[in-house]
Amino acid sequence: MTYKEEFIKFMTECGVLKFGEFTLKSGRKAPYFINTGNYKTGRQLCRLGEYYAACMQEHGLQADVLFGPAYKGIPLAAAASIALWKNHGVEVGYAYDRKEVKDHGEGGMIVGSELKDGTKVVLIEYVMTSGKALREVYPKLKSVADVDVTGMIITV
Numbered sequence: 001m002t003y004k005e006e007f008i009k010f011m012t013e014c015g016v017l018k019f020g021e022f023t024l025k026s027g028r029k030a031p032y033f034i035n036t037g038n039y040k041t042g043r044q045l046c047r048l049g050e051y052y053a054a055c056m057q058e059h060g061l062q063a064d065v066l067f068g069p070a071y072k073g074i075p076l077a078a079a080a081s082i083a084l085w086k087n088h089g090v091e092v093g094y095a096y097d098r099k100e101v102k103d104h105g106e107g108g109m110i111v112g113s114e115l116k117d118g119t120k121v122v123l124i125e126y127v128m129t130s131g132k133a134l135r136e137v138y139p140k141l142k143s144v145a146d147v148d149v150t151g152m153i154i155t156v
Helices: 001-011 042-059 073-088 134-143
Strands: 019-023 028-032 067-068 095-103 107-114 120-125 148-154
Touching: 001 019, 019 120, 042 067, 042 073, 042 148, 067 073, 073 095, 073 120, 107 134, 120 134
Parallel strands: 067 095, 067 120, 120 148
Antiparallel strands: 019 028, 095 107
């Protein structure tokens, strides 16, 4: 069984991938629904990160930082970063955005690894139906630094 086939089985076992009739956020109808909020244990997050890391390795994606959009993308980026180090010896930072700018403490819109001009970023997202999330995240990243988005990993 390939890691992709294992991943689909894993998602159903965790209750993340469900089949039926669903209305998506975009208004579209779909025969399945993915809710990454159902990853609830350390074991599940560890395995999840391994699947994302395997995908990065298979496709030769290069990154200095994995970026997970708030909120559900945050644990995906963190888990993938851990798995890249643990299983492949590749050290990659991770970062995420806030839903709104924080004006106290360290402030800012981005949390985690520093984004600088030329930083190679791979976006980690669980689902994309309309592309709205990407259209919102990309300008946020570019407002911080002239990053180089080298790829995206999307569950579906």
